[in-house]
Amino acid sequence: MTGDGVERIEQLPQSDWTDQxxxxxxxxxxxxxxxxxxxRARLDKVVAGSGDPAxxxxxxxxxxxxxxxxNEYNDYLDGK
Structure with missing residues (x-):
């Protein structure tokens, strides 16, 4: 703490957002x-080909x- 009662905060050497x-x-x-x-394209291909249920x-x-x-994004963008 400093003499005026304010606690100093240590700054990180780089931005927190660098890897975001x-x-x-x-x-x-x-x-x-x-x-x-x-x-959808992959699903269509699998259905037409191997048809592997899993x-x-x-x-x-x-x-x-x-x-x-x-759909949630659409609602958000439409202001719902």
């Missing part, structure tokens, strides 16, 4: 749209989760 990947909601939504398209279930679950988040 901060996205706006618009950017995150755009990336999500791209990933949804890739996952992989289909995994891709469907992933797709549903991403679509749910996508």
């Amino acid at each position: 990947d901060l996205l706006t909601k618009d950017e995150a939504r755009e990336r999500l749209v791209e990933e949804i398209a890739r996952t 992989e289909i279930a995994l891709l469907e679950r992933r797709l549903h989760a991403m679509e749910s988040i996508h």
Whole structure:
């Protein structure tokens, strides 16, 4: 503590944010749209090809989760 009762705070040598990947909601939504398209394409390929039930279930679950988040972004952007 200093003489005036103020405790000094030690500053880090570099920014806390150096390793952070901060996205706006618009950017995150755009990336999500791209990933949804890739996952749909992969799901279609698996269904048309091997038809492996475990992989289909995994891709469907992933797709549903991403679509749910996508809908939340849409609601946010629409002001709901």
